[in-house]
Amino acid sequence: MPPSAGTVRVLGADPAGLSARDRRRLWARVGTVHQSLELVGRLRVVHNVNAGRLADWSGARAAWSLVRPQGLPEALAALDRVGLADRAFERTERLSGGQRQRVAIARLLVQQPDLVLADEPASALDPVLADRALTLLGELAPARGGALVAALHDPGLVRRHCDRVVGLAEGRVVLDRPVATLSDADLAEFYGVTT
Amino acid sequence: MTLTADHPTRPTAPPLRRDRRRWAWGLGAAVVVAWSLAGAGLFSGDVLNPGGSAQFGRFAAAALDPAADAAFLGLLARSALVTVAYAAAGTALALLLGAVGAPLVARTTWGRRRAGWLAARGVLAVPRGLHEAVWGLLLVNVLGLDPWVGVLAIGIPYGAGSAKVFADLVDEVPRGAYRALRAAGAGRTAAALYGLLPPAAGGLLSYALYRLECAVRSAVVLGMVGAGGLGYQLALSFASLRWEQVWSAVYALSLLCLVADVAGRALRRRVAAPPASARRDPVLTAAVVGTVVLVGWSCWYLALSPASLVSERTVTQLRHLLGAAWPPATDGDLLRSLGVLAVDTVQMSVVAIAVALLGTVLLAGPAARPAGRSSPGRRVAGALVRGGLLLLRAVPPPVWALVLLFVLLPGVLPGALALGVHTLGVLGRLAAEATEELDPRPRAALTALGARPAGAWLYGVLPRAAGPVLVHALCRWEVAVRDTVLVGLLGAGGLGALLASELATFDWAAGTTVLAAVVVLTWAVDVVSDRARAALR
Structure with a gap:
């Protein structure tokens, strides 16, 4: 989608000016976790994790991997970090919502992006799992010098896991400060604006 | 469960479990396909006919130059009407037979009497197993050249298929409402009318529209074995090697199928996702009324008369045929x-x-x-x-x-x-x-x-x-x-x-x-x- 005004720069490059191949390379450096996860339920867990490497794989290798999973050690290591190594060959649709959330995170782990965009990554999780998921996401991008951008509704999660908070109301930035200096009064004012 | 970054032990892979049943089916399918290809002579001997390529070239060239004279186009239009009439009348008969037959083969009717249900299903396999054209050839021997042949040839196999699908659709409706009505003292029929039919109605209507689409194609095939219509014209043009006429007929067929496909699909979408606002979807109502009118017109256009079904000649022919057909031949050759x-x-x-x-x-x-x-x-x-x-x-x-x-x-x-x-x-x-x-x-x-x-x-x-x-x-x-x-x-x-x-x-x-x-x-x-x-x- 071209911007209606101005330019968009992603990791220092303008996607509109890139060839299809370079644009794919660029997308591969950006990892996303969606609210609805967007995993393929019919596939085994390991294939959904390996989908994170489709940018590097040729079509033939991607096809063969569906028969004999390729890059198994990396995929299993990623699944182990989210505690699902024993479910690697299960059909993804048989997993619970929280487990599928962790499969989506494992996919990001093998993708190794420089920037992670997360749209309500904790929405399907209970408070303990939400904390763990955000810890993992938080480690992911900064390990390679990048950043995690997450849309969150729970101010508690923001306080525990983020460095900087940006509040949006009706498409405009109404709050932007380091989390360390965020006060209850700021939050009360922010939520007063939105509701 | 751990979500820590560094885990002390190397992860061990669980065994990759394949679904045995599916692998067996997949392997079996591959073997059967290879056996069939071998049987079709693909790996042995000549399959190509080098002498026919010139004829094929003339046939293919005619695709861009179909017959378009007014007389032939008029003939095609009249033939298309005959095909549509057979399809509509045949489908109407099939739905009637399906509606009558469905209660006879539904699980709901038979309850726990499984043997009876299986027997009823088995009886349906006979009319369903024979192609419409086979029915056409059989019926021609009983009824002679009567429009009923085409209508019955579509109506009988489709009717058996409809009975099965209608029964399945009704059986799949959750039982709760039906049981509640029965418990409240309603009779079986009344309970089925109020508790089973309304939830199944959408599926029933969708299926009826789908059958109408299929019937257009079947009516074409029936034409090829002599019932008239587009299929008949196509076969005639083919037999007389008039390739440009063949292509005109093919394009007419495609147009007819396109109309049936597009209209049927649009209507089925409307049945599946009705617009929220209207109490009764006017398009669907118009389609149902239009179909009923079409069926009435078809019976008139084909000059269907119930008298020929029960005429003395028909009864004699049927008796003669059944006498000759039984017992079946069982000689070794x-x-x-x-x-x-x-x-x-x-x-x-x-x-x-x-x-x-x-x-x-x-x-x-x-x-x-x-x-x-x-x-x-x-x-x-x-x-x-x-x-x-x-x-x-x-x-x-x-x-x-x-x-x-x-x-x-x-x-x-x-x-x-x-x-x-x-x-x-x-x-x-x-x-x-x-x-x-x-x-x-x-x-x-x-x-x-x-x-x-x-x-x-x-x-x-x-x-x-x-x-x-x-x-x-x-x-x-x-x-x-x-x-x-x-x-x-x-x-x-x-x-x-x-x-x-x-x-x-x-x-x-x-x-x-x-x-x-x-x-x-x-x-x-x-x-x-x-x-x-x-x-x-």
């Missing part, structure tokens, strides 16, 4: 050739489905309309593929067989390929629709993380579309076995050719044996395909 031809028939249908499935895998992607915006080139390519698939399914399999006989030597292969390309037309469209109805987000997510188009399709589309497409293919296999008999009737070998020769010599006892073999074969394929579908779930 006949049974031996039946066995050989049954194998041919199965091989033909298997090659047909394999060809159709291969074509579907290649074409379903381009045929599906992309979810988002797409380039003009992609849209043109998509429209071309969809048009090609329409042409493939609009032309009846026997015509494809005749076309293929230009370039192939007679045998199992031309019949199998003819059925294959026709089935590809049907299956390709079903697969494209299945792909369009998938949630686009998983594929979009894969593209967003940099996957190539091939990779995104392999991981985001194929795993989810494969199951439904295979189920459709297995369903089409049953249809293909019936169609094999049809192709055979018109000369391509298999059980159909034997049936045609027995009927031509009025050897009714042998005809009964062949018909019984066809029914048993269809039933056996039905059972195997049903098991395979269960393994896919």
Whole structure:
């Protein structure tokens, strides 16, 4: 989608000016976790994790991997970090919502992006799992010098896991400060604006 | 469960468990396809007919130069009306028979009396197992050249199919409301009317519209065996080698099928997702009223008269026929050739489905309309593929067989390929629709993380579309076995050719044996395909 005004720069490059191949390379450096996860339920867990490497794989290798999973050690290591190594060959649709959330995170782990965009990554999780998921996401991008951008509704999660908070109301930035200096009064004012 | 960054031990891979049942089915399918290809003579001997290429060239060249003189176009228009009339009247009869028959074969009616239910289902297998054209040939011998032949030939097999599907639809409705009504003292019929019928109504209407689409194609085939209409004109033009007229008829058929497809699909979508605001969807009401009017007009146009069904001549003919057909012939020669031809028939249908499935895998992607915006080139390519698939399914399999006989030597292969390309037309469209109805987000997510188009399709589309497409293919296999008999009737070998020769010599006892073999074969394929579908779930 071209911007209606101005330019968009992603990791220092303008996607509109890139060839299809370079644009794919660029997308591969950006990892996303969606609210609805967007995993393929019919596939085994390991294939959904390996989908994170489709940018590097040729079509033939991607096809063969569906028969004999390729890059198994990396995929299993990623699944182990989210505690699902024993479910690697299960059909993804048989997993619970929280487990599928962790499969989506494992996919990001093998993708190794420089920037992670997360749209309500904790929405399907209970408070303990939400904390763990955000810890993992938080480690992911900064390990390679990048950043995690997450849309969150729970101010508690923001306080525990983020460095900087940006509040949006009706498409405009109404709050932007380091989390360390965020006060209850700021939050009360922010939520007063939105509701 | 741990979510820590560094884990002390190396992760151990759990064993990769394959679904044994599915692997067995997959391996079995591969063996059967190889056996069928060998049986079709693909690995042994000549299959190409080098002498026919000049004729084929003239035939292909006529595609761009169809007959367009006013007299012939007028003839085609009148023929199309006859075809539509047969389709509408036949479907109406089928739905009537289905509505009457459904309670007789529904689980709800039989309750725990399973043997009775199985017997009722078994009785249905007989009319369903015979192709409309076979019914047409049988009925012509009873009724003579009467319009009832075409209507009954569609109505009887479709009626049996409708009874089965209607019963399944009603059986699938959750029982809660029905039980509550029964508990409150309502009779069985009243409880079924209030508790079972309303939830099933959408499915019933959808299926009725779908049958009407199919009936148009069946009416064309009936025309080819002599009932008049577009199929009859097509066969005449083909027999007299008037290729430009053949192509005009093919384009007319495609147009008719396109109208039936598009209208039927639009209406079925409306049934599935009714607009929220209107209390009664005016388009649907108009369609139902229009269909009823169409049926009335069809009966008038075809000059259907109930008197000819019960005339003295009909009764005498029927009595004579039944007397000659029973007991069936059981001499050794006949049974031996039946066995050989049954194998041919199965091989033909298997090659047909394999060809159709291969074509579907290649074409379903381009045929599906992309979810988002797409380039003009992609849209043109998509429209071309969809048009090609329409042409493939609009032309009846026997015509494809005749076309293929230009370039192939007679045998199992031309019949199998003819059925294959026709089935590809049907299956390709079903697969494209299945792909369009998938949630686009998983594929979009894969593209967003940099996957190539091939990779995104392999991981985001194929795993989810494969199951439904295979189920459709297995369903089409049953249809293909019936169609094999049809192709055979018109000369391509298999059980159909034997049936045609027995009927031509009025050897009714042998005809009964062949018909019984066809029914048993269809039933056996039905059972195997049903098991395979269960393994896919």
